[in-house]
Amino acid sequence: MDDGIQDGMDEEREGSRVSAPAGERRRRAGAEGSGHGQEAGGPDRSAWYVDSRCTNCDVARQLAPGLIREHAGRSEIVRQPRNTAEARQLHAAAFGCPPRSIRRPGQRLDPAADPFPWALDDGVLLCGHNSPHTAGANSSCCADRPAP
Numbered sequence: 001m002d003d004g005i006q007d008g009m010d011e012e013r014e015g016s017r018v019s020a021p022a023g024e025r026r027r028r029a030g031a032e033g034s035g036h037g038q039e040a041g042g043p044d045r046s047a048w049y050v051d052s053r054c055t056n057c058d059v060a061r062q063l064a065p066g067l068i069r070e071h072a073g074r075s076e077i078v079r080q081p082r083n084t085a086e087a088r089q090l091h092a093a094a095f096g097c098p099p100r101s102i103r104r105p106g107q108r109l110d111p112a113a114d115p116f117p118w119a120l121d122d123g124v125l126l127c128g129h130n131s132p133h134t135a136g137a138n139s140s141c142c143a144d145r146p147a148p
Contacts, residue, residue, distance in 0.1 A: 046104055048090055050075050053099040057136025060093035060102055068093060068102075075102075091115060098132035117141070 050060070054074035061068050061075060067089055069078050081087040091113040094102040103109070116128025120140065127139040 047080060048077050048094075048102065048104055050077060051101045051103065053101040054097075055099060055101075055132065055136065057098060057130070059096045059098065059130050059136045059138065062138075063096050064089035064093040077102075088113075088115065092118070092128070096128045096130050096138075098130045098136045 050068070056070065056074045058070075058075075061070060064086075067078055067081065067086060068075050070076075081090055090102065091109070092115045094100070094109055095114050095116060100109070114128075117125035118128060120126050123143045125141050125143055127141060130136045130138060
Protein backbone atom coordinates (compact mmCIF):
# COMPACT_ATOMS: atom_id res chain seq x y z
CA MET A 1 0.00 0.00 0.00
CA ASP A 2 1.24 3.52 -0.74
CA ASP A 3 3.13 4.73 2.34
CA GLY A 4 1.46 8.16 2.31
CA ILE A 5 -2.01 6.63 2.26
CA GLN A 6 -1.11 4.01 4.87
CA ASP A 7 0.41 6.68 7.14
CA GLY A 8 -2.80 8.70 6.93
CA MET A 9 -4.86 5.61 7.76
CA ASP A 10 -2.68 4.85 10.80
CA GLU A 11 -2.88 8.48 12.00
CA GLU A 12 -6.66 8.50 11.64
CA ARG A 13 -7.11 5.31 13.68
CA GLU A 14 -5.32 7.06 16.53
CA GLY A 15 -7.12 10.41 16.15
CA SER A 16 -10.63 11.53 16.93
CA ARG A 17 -13.48 11.98 14.47
CA VAL A 18 -15.68 15.05 14.13
CA SER A 19 -19.31 14.40 13.27
CA ALA A 20 -20.87 16.18 10.32
CA PRO A 21 -24.58 16.95 10.01
CA ALA A 22 -26.69 15.01 7.50
CA GLY A 23 -29.88 15.64 5.60
CA GLU A 24 -28.80 17.90 2.78
CA ARG A 25 -28.94 16.51 -0.72
CA ARG A 26 -25.22 17.13 -0.90
CA ARG A 27 -23.87 16.32 2.53
CA ARG A 28 -20.63 18.16 3.05
CA ALA A 29 -18.08 18.63 5.75
CA GLY A 30 -16.25 21.91 5.63
CA ALA A 31 -14.16 23.84 8.03
CA GLU A 32 -12.90 21.57 10.77
CA GLY A 33 -15.33 21.29 13.60
CA SER A 34 -18.17 23.10 11.87
CA GLY A 35 -19.36 20.15 9.79
CA HIS A 36 -20.87 22.51 7.19
CA GLY A 37 -19.24 22.86 3.74
CA GLN A 38 -19.63 26.61 3.86
CA GLU A 39 -17.66 29.64 4.90
CA ALA A 40 -19.36 32.80 6.13
CA GLY A 41 -19.47 34.17 2.55
CA GLY A 42 -21.03 31.10 0.90
CA PRO A 43 -20.17 27.55 -0.13
CA ASP A 44 -16.63 26.28 0.31
CA ARG A 45 -15.69 25.40 -3.31
CA SER A 46 -12.90 23.07 -2.17
CA ALA A 47 -14.87 21.00 0.37
CA TRP A 48 -15.26 17.30 -0.41
CA TYR A 49 -18.78 15.88 -0.18
CA VAL A 50 -20.80 12.76 -1.03
CA ASP A 51 -23.70 13.35 -3.39
CA SER A 52 -27.07 11.61 -3.48
CA ARG A 53 -25.89 8.89 -5.90
CA CYS A 54 -24.08 7.02 -3.10
CA THR A 55 -25.02 3.33 -3.04
CA ASN A 56 -23.56 2.66 0.44
CA CYS A 57 -21.17 0.02 -0.96
CA ASP A 58 -18.44 0.65 1.67
CA VAL A 59 -15.59 1.19 -0.82
CA ALA A 60 -14.98 4.80 0.22
CA ARG A 61 -15.03 3.92 3.92
CA GLN A 62 -12.42 1.21 3.32
CA LEU A 63 -10.12 3.58 1.44
CA ALA A 64 -10.54 6.64 3.67
CA PRO A 65 -11.37 5.44 7.19
CA GLY A 66 -11.83 8.29 9.62
CA LEU A 67 -12.63 10.72 6.80
CA ILE A 68 -15.75 8.96 5.55
CA ARG A 69 -18.38 7.17 7.62
CA GLU A 70 -21.77 5.58 7.10
CA HIS A 71 -24.77 7.66 8.12
CA ALA A 72 -28.44 7.25 7.27
CA GLY A 73 -27.83 4.50 4.73
CA ARG A 74 -24.95 6.03 2.78
CA SER A 75 -21.47 7.46 3.15
CA GLU A 76 -20.70 10.99 4.27
CA ILE A 77 -17.54 13.02 4.72
CA VAL A 78 -16.72 13.30 8.42
CA ARG A 79 -14.13 16.04 7.96
CA GLN A 80 -11.85 17.52 5.33
CA PRO A 81 -8.28 16.21 4.96
CA ARG A 82 -5.64 17.77 7.21
CA ASN A 83 -2.56 16.65 5.30
CA THR A 84 -1.33 15.19 2.02
CA ALA A 85 -1.79 11.58 3.15
CA GLU A 86 -5.45 12.23 3.98
CA ALA A 87 -5.96 14.04 0.66
CA ARG A 88 -4.59 10.92 -1.08
CA GLN A 89 -7.08 8.80 0.86
CA LEU A 90 -9.98 10.93 -0.36
CA HIS A 91 -8.71 10.75 -3.93
CA ALA A 92 -8.49 6.95 -3.65
CA ALA A 93 -12.05 6.87 -2.29
CA ALA A 94 -13.27 9.16 -5.08
CA PHE A 95 -11.66 7.08 -7.85
CA GLY A 96 -12.79 3.82 -6.22
CA CYS A 97 -16.41 4.96 -5.72
CA PRO A 98 -18.62 3.17 -8.29
CA PRO A 99 -21.06 6.07 -8.96
CA ARG A 100 -18.29 8.68 -8.49
CA SER A 101 -20.36 10.35 -5.78
CA ILE A 102 -17.35 11.63 -3.81
CA ARG A 103 -16.37 14.99 -5.18
CA ARG A 104 -15.74 18.68 -4.76
CA PRO A 105 -18.23 21.27 -6.04
CA GLY A 106 -17.76 22.03 -9.72
CA GLN A 107 -14.51 20.07 -10.03
CA ARG A 108 -13.65 16.93 -11.97
CA LEU A 109 -11.26 14.37 -10.56
CA ASP A 110 -7.70 14.97 -11.68
CA PRO A 111 -6.42 11.86 -13.51
CA ALA A 112 -2.93 12.61 -12.14
CA ALA A 113 -4.28 11.91 -8.60
CA ASP A 114 -5.59 8.43 -9.55
CA PRO A 115 -3.75 5.96 -7.27
CA PHE A 116 -4.84 2.82 -9.12
CA PRO A 117 -3.57 0.21 -9.64
CA TRP A 118 -2.43 0.38 -6.04
CA ALA A 119 0.24 -1.96 -4.68
CA LEU A 120 -1.17 -3.88 -1.70
CA ASP A 121 1.76 -6.25 -1.39
CA ASP A 122 4.61 -7.55 -3.52
CA GLY A 123 2.95 -8.34 -6.84
CA VAL A 124 -0.64 -7.84 -5.63
CA LEU A 125 -2.49 -4.80 -6.95
CA LEU A 126 -5.84 -3.28 -6.00
CA CYS A 127 -7.43 -2.41 -9.34
CA GLY A 128 -9.76 0.31 -8.05
CA HIS A 129 -12.44 1.93 -10.21
CA ASN A 130 -15.02 -0.40 -8.69
CA SER A 131 -18.07 -1.25 -10.78
CA PRO A 132 -21.65 -0.42 -9.80
CA HIS A 133 -22.57 -3.77 -11.40
CA THR A 134 -20.76 -5.66 -8.62
CA ALA A 135 -22.11 -3.70 -5.66
CA GLY A 136 -18.73 -2.02 -5.36
CA ALA A 137 -16.76 -5.26 -4.89
CA ASN A 138 -13.01 -4.74 -4.82
CA SER A 139 -10.92 -6.44 -7.49
CA SER A 140 -7.24 -7.18 -7.34
CA CYS A 141 -4.72 -8.87 -9.56
CA CYS A 142 -1.34 -10.53 -9.26
CA ALA A 143 1.47 -9.03 -11.27
CA ASP A 144 4.52 -10.83 -12.61
CA ARG A 145 6.68 -8.18 -11.05
CA PRO A 146 6.20 -5.82 -8.08
CA ALA A 147 4.33 -2.59 -8.76
CA PRO A 148 6.36 0.66 -8.85
